[in-house]
Amino acid sequence: MKLTVVKIGGNVIDNQEFCRSFLQDFSQIEGPKILVHGGGKIATNIAEKLGIETLMVDGRRITDKPMLDVVTMVYGGLVNKSLVAQLQSFNTNAIGLTGADGGVILSRKRPVKEIDYGFVGDIEKVDSGQIAGMLGQGLTPVFAPLTFDRDGNMLNTNADTQAQAVAVAMAEEFEVNLVYCFEKKGVLSNPEDDDSVISTLIPSLYEQYKASGAIFKGMIPKLDNAFKALSEGVSQVIICHAAEVKQAVSEGIAGTKLVLS
Ligand SMILES: Nc1ncnc2c1ncn2[C@@H]1O[C@H](COP(=O)(O)OP(=O)(O)O)[C@@H](O)[C@H]1O
């Protein structure tokens, strides 16, 4: 059975009209589906209003206790519940969850090496059976980028990684199609040219673009996650503009398609 897992980034969520139109398209995807959302940009804005400074290292947020409170409120509350309410208006019976709800995504607090990331989680286990149970009831899980550990902590978890971990876990039972949606048309060969979309990306080409600097910042962990998903059993991975989500799912052609060779 086919399953679609879509990740939507913070730049899309932050734009009300763009986000609403994406959710309408997402609702029209046939068959069981899961949405994993980010919201990094919104957390940064709200933290700033509260006088809390944002620090990112390698695309990961340093999450001390005040920042953990912000991301729990923003991702688990504001963003998650707003997406769920909007999906309900498009007749998708969404259920909003953090990884802690139902114990679905267990993590381990990232060990301190050179950098102390604070309350950031590295995913250990996804309870695919419980997620399949929700899908079986006709529900569409909507995951906030938050997980939990055995010590009772809520942990901030990168949304691209969480989408990858959910997709890989579900691939044991389903034929999973993973789509990373963001505000550009795909992975670009020239970051200055929005039309320079790489239609098919293989690992060796990725390494070349990374070395030349054409692929940088947030796109690097996104692609690492995307290739990991493919090599661990996910059937198809596409990175595309949020407006192309339906096309990516129904035709398998949109933005950048990843292949292993
Ligand atoms: N070659 C590239 N093609 C497209 N985007 C790129 C590229 N290299 C770097 N980027 C950057 O990566 C960003 C996407 O990563 P990220 O900010 O983590 O997205 P999201 O929050 O949507 O997950 C884009 O907004 C863009 O600025």
Ligand SMILES: CC(=O)N[C@@H](CCC(=O)OP(=O)(O)O)C(=O)O
């Ligand atoms: C640990 C970590 O970095 N967590 C991310 C979770 C949100 C996220 O990934 O949002 P986008 O997809 O919109 O970037 C953060 O707090 O920024």
